[in-house]
Amino acid sequence: MSDLHAAPAAADDVSWSQWKLIRVKFGSHKLALVSIWLLGAFYLVALFAQFLAPYGTWQPSPYAYAPPTHIHFFFHGKFVGPMVYRTRIESDPETFERHFVVDASRPARIHWFVRGASYRWLGFIPSSLHLFGVEQDAQLNLMGTDILGRDCFSRDLIATQISLTVGLIGVFITFVLGCLIGGASGYYGGVVDNVVQRFVEFVTCLPTVPMWMALGAAIPASWSNLKVYFTITVILALRSWTGLSRQVRSKLLEMREEDYIVAARVAGATDWEIILRHLLPGFASYLIVNLTVEIPRMILGETTLSFFGLGLRPPTVSWGVLLQDAQNLAAISTYPWLMFPACMVVVCVLAFNFLGDGLRDAADPYKE
Amino acid sequence: MTEQRNLLTVRDLSKSYRLGGGFFDAREGTVRAVDRVSFSVERGRTFGLVGESGSGKTTIGRMIVRVVEPDQGAILFAGAASQTIDLAALTARQMRPLRRRMQMIFQDPLSSLDPRMTVARIIGEPLRAVHGVAPGDLRDRVAEVTELVGLRREHLDRYPHAFSGGQRQRIGIARALVTGPELVVADEAVSALDVSVQAQVLNLMRDLQQKLGVTYLFIAHDLGVVRYLCDTVAVLYRGRIAEIAEKRDLYRTPRHPYTESLIAAVPPPEPEDGPAPQPREPAALDQAPDHEAPAAGCPYRARCPYRQEICAHQEPALRAIAPGHSVACHFDLQLKGI
């Protein structure tokens, strides 16, 4: 009856590391798995948006508020591959109402790898290559067009770039502030902790939306979009680090009480060794979980600000900027495709939340 | 007793904690967690420290290994070169070279092992803090200690969660012994274990003491476990020593009413070869008011069945009543005779 040879619960997981346990546990969370693929797809789209989009963000056409173009594969009963019909605009002589008339006699083939609007990939590699497109005199608007006849599908794709990265920069700033301030508070304790906690309470008390509006309104209209973009991320981050800093602090206070930290001090490890060997590894999984919660909050924040006209402005495109066009009820009911960016926001934020749920469950594999 | 025979001598060790501690916390005052405690631990033997929960045992143990700063008092540690060092007077930096000579075993075998480290890294940690140990030597030494505590080499690559409670405590013991320390503070080392496993771990600790000549400061909350391992026992009550004696004297002729009640809580004595099963930790009655009670009077009087007039006015000092036997009680009569 020796305890030495008592087999632990699962005999084959004895040498699994924490990360392996996390992977196994995460793998059983189906919704989180789907989400991680979905988010991967989102970021791939963002990376190659200009290439995937048939048009640029600023290519006006006479076809204002054109509905989504239908794609056909058969012409006169014969398979010819994907193609669209050319469209004409006609005005009703009495009401002056415009109609889009599909001319079924003039098909236009969809071509792969075509030259079109030029762009700079990743901001510096000049290119004009697009995955697909049609001839100049035809229209291919998978998501219809907006008031200036610009292709909504292209704009939606390219908007993911700003919308998904404004979150990352903001989250990075949030994390640096949250970890440093919360870390100092929890690690030093005492007076430092007290002062920091009162400051955190003060910042938490500032009402979010009015503060954003005030700061957003203070951005001069003459600033370049890049400058505005950066300022917004900083504004969002300046408010959102408080939650994280509190969590970092309490987690640190909790971990400091663990006997293995005391054991390391008895062993003679220095503060830095303890932070690097014990506290940070214990924290890593926890921080990743927090990331998945912070990023969608930043995305929503940018969308909200831009929607109210306080954040990004045209000609920059982001989900919030695009949704400005869908601000009135008439537009939504007549041109429902303008709402598509809202769907992308919802799907993206939900995916981040499911991912966060899955990670949260998996992050502490030793908790039963 | 000469200083030479004693590895460790603690003199007037005290520690207070502020109640509350918040900036705007209305509560005033302090808890005297440890109050002028003095004792000596003989080299190669086991000194028991017994008391109910909250009596200051952990605080004493942690002050000795200097992870809790003492408020006052001396911790005299006899160096191998026969010179005595006051640990309480050292800075953290001066303390570092001494760390390898004193280690600690913890109560909760799971919480005391970092779940993200392999057993090899956990056991090797105290060695890594000693500078100038070559990686090869470190591995050899870790493997050696691992086998010494009855684990196998293939356990070294596993993580703590894969082990049973008793095995985890063996890992903790291996970590404590890897630097070849002279003093090991075992803070309730078996309290969290099943009774059958307790016996194995206690046997292991006794065997290791015989093999290595290590000195234990063995902390427990009941006298059952202490009886098996300890040579000398100090009974702690509310941060103060109530009674201190050789084990035999303490069990045969307890002089303090608190010691008597602790002995009554232990099942009838067994032959010396096995530890008695451990009773539940006695709940500390009316702890808070008692802690804050004015200094005058005996701290135990509220629970004492033998209390007299004098107990409310005068605090009994710890005084010797026989060689090696001291008690902090006004009455040096045999208790049963009062």
Ligand SMILES: Nc1ncnc2c1ncn2[C@@H]1O[C@H](COP(=O)(O)OP(=O)(O)O)[C@@H](O)[C@H]1O
């Ligand atoms: N870090 C701390 N802060 C405040 N009070 C403490 C702290 N550590 C211990 N105490 C108090 O000191 C007393 C003794 O605690 P401890 O040494 O842990 O007792 P034991 O180990 O005998 O159970 C208790 O009243 C406890 O509440």
Ligand SMILES: [Mg+2]
């Ligand atoms: Mg304790």
